[in-house]
Amino acid sequence: MSTPTRPRTLFIPGAAPVRRWWALAVLMLPVLLVSIDNTVLNLALPQISEALSPSGTQLLWVIDIYPLVLAGLLVSMGxxxxxxxRRRLLLIGSAGFGVMSVIASFAPSIEWLILDRAALGIFGAMLMPPTLALLRSVFTDRNERRLAIAIWASGFAAGSALGPVVGGLILENGEWGSVFLLAVPLLLPLLVVAPLIVPESRDPNPGAIDVPSILLSLVTMFPIVFGIKTLADTGFGVAGIASIAVGLVAALLFVRRQRSLRVPMLDLALFRRGSFSGAVGVNFLSVVALVGGLFFVSQYLQLVLGLEPLAAGLVLVPGLLAMILAGLLVVPIARRVRPSVVVPAGLLFSAAGYTAFAVGGAGFGPAGxxxxxxxxxxxxxxAETVSNELIVASAPPEKMGAASAVGETAYELGAVLGTTVLGSILTSAYRSAVVLPDGLGAGQRAAAGETLGGAVAVAADLPAGAGRMLLESAREAFLSGIGPTAWIGAGLVVVAALVGLVALRSAR
Incomplete structure (x- = not known):
């Protein structure tokens, strides 16, 4: 008589509902990691500026290269x-992300840090699609799944709330590189517990891995974002326009190839569903607005108002807690009210917040x-809770990895463009308005003329009078860019609300 096969996990679908929620807790660890990493890095920008003396463009690349590489690979990894x-991919990504985080903490130059962030993007692309896809296989009841996704999505805000506090404590007592080590205590439990409690899932009839599709997805993302950054940095020119054109051609070739494959890497039929494409659009635009806001608000609190990193982080905590509560409280509302009503109504609050920054942000204290x-x-x-649930509900179970990756791509590409577009507008305004004192060396002029953080570092080495004049000019130059940047952020939120109103009309 044969011996029964021992189950590979402690998870038994339908037998112990509490185990589903333990699986959710494990799957939230990568979400917390990614959101903490992004928030902490924003807080560390002033110290990175002082320690590594990057140009304004390099400082943007430190933020952008991670989500850029990640966005280019998400669909492929999904x-x-x-x-x-999906569980196997999650474990591989977790191990690689932990190793590269340790290496990044000791980066000796800005170029090294940018390369490390790119490597983190490769392994980060293995983390996010499996988490949302595995939720679909764990939670088969839609009401349970909606709550699970709300909790999962709240992990982004929870990580963002923890990031400023924990990161502020670290930055006040240690070097900027130590913020990367936060990944280690989050990833070790995942590597130990996930094989025991998270069930494996995969497509029962997968196609072959298509290398040309992977390359085309990368060649689509990278040139487009690089071109936008170039146009924002130097104005309209051949390099920026040509780069965007290369990305668009690659996108057309990618679409054409997917249509020709018997089992495509990405099923384009998903985009014909308004609930799916509309939810992806809302994700993208709202994240552009959020990340762009974090980029200038974190610098405003520290470099203009003079708050320490921990104090600056605490100012952001109420807003991030509001994200968590709104994501959870919208669940019972979403059971009764159409997404085409819930999403635009929620985003009106965000538009109001950005409008407040645009009108009075330059004079705001911490409370404002x-x-x-x-x-x-x-x-x-x-909006993020409703849109993520629609993405999951709209896709067939066997394609959940690729479908989840599309939603994550929208999120990460939104993070790239949030920093690129809004950050570049702010940087351009700063460069055109800052007045540098006479007597600065070439290196000092480059640092102080590029970023507010660079000006703060240069001012510390100048005589008291010259340093004070440089700081006043640099802060005024930075403030001159907040109004236009915030108005553009408000406009992006309004467009996201309109997308939700029109595209989600058929979604229930």
Whole structure:
């Protein structure tokens, strides 16, 4: 008589519902990691500026290169997870992300840090698609799944709330590189517990791994974002326009190839569903607005108002907590009210928050920043929960990895463009308005003329009078860019609300 096969996990579908929620807790660890990493890095920008003396463009690349590489690989990795197993891909990505985080903490130059961030993007692309896809296989009841996704989505805001506090403590007592080590205590439990409690899932009839599709997805993302950055940095020119054109041609070739494959890496039929494409659009635009806001608010609190990193982080916490509460409270509302109503109504709060920054942000104290950020967080928290649930519900179970990756690509590409577009507008305004004192060396002029953080570092080495004049000019130059940047952020939120109103009309 044969011996029964021992189960590979402690998870038994349908037998112990509490285990589903333990699986959710494990799957939230990568979400917390990614969101903490992004928030902490924003807080560390002033110290990175002082320690490594980057140009304004290099400082933007430190933020942008990670989500850029990640966005380019998400669909490929989501499809790979469908083929080799989503849990297996999650474990590989977790191990690699932890190793590269340790290496990044000791980066000796800005170029080294940018390369490390690119490597983190490769392994980060293995983390996010499996988490959302595995939720579909764990939670088969839609009401349970909606709550699970709300909790999962709240992990982004929870990580963002923890990031400023924990990161502020670290930055006040250690070097900027130590913020990367936060990944280690989050990833070790995942590597130990996930094989025991998270069930494996995959596409039962996967196609072959298509290398040309992977390359085309990368060649689509990278040139487009690089071109936008170039145009924002230097104005309209051949390099920026040509780069965007290369990305668009690659996108057309990618679409053409997917249509020709018997089993495509990405099923383009998903985009014909308004609930799917509309939810992806809302994700993208709302994240552009959120990340762009974090980029200038974190610098405003520290470099203009003079707050220490921990104090600056605490100012942001109420808004991030508002994101969590809004994401959870929208669940019972979403059971009764159409997404085409819930999403635009929530995003009106975010538009109001950005409008407050645009009108009075340059004169805001910490309390004013906190209130405006609460309004911004309410709308985005509610919209992200509804849109993520629609992405999951719209896709067939066997293609959940690739479908989840599309939603994550929208999120990460939104993070890239949030920093690129809004950050570049702010940087351009700073460069055109800052007045540098006479007597600065070439290196000092380059550092102080590029970023506010660079000006703060240069001013510390100048005589008292010259340093004070440089700081006053640099802060005024930075403030001159907040109004236009915030108005563009408000416009992006309004467009996201319109997308939700029109595209989600058929979604229930």
């Amino acid at each position: 499809s790979l997870g469908d083929r080799i197993g 920043v906190a209130v405006a950020f609460v309004a911004l967080g309410i709308g985005i928290g509610a």
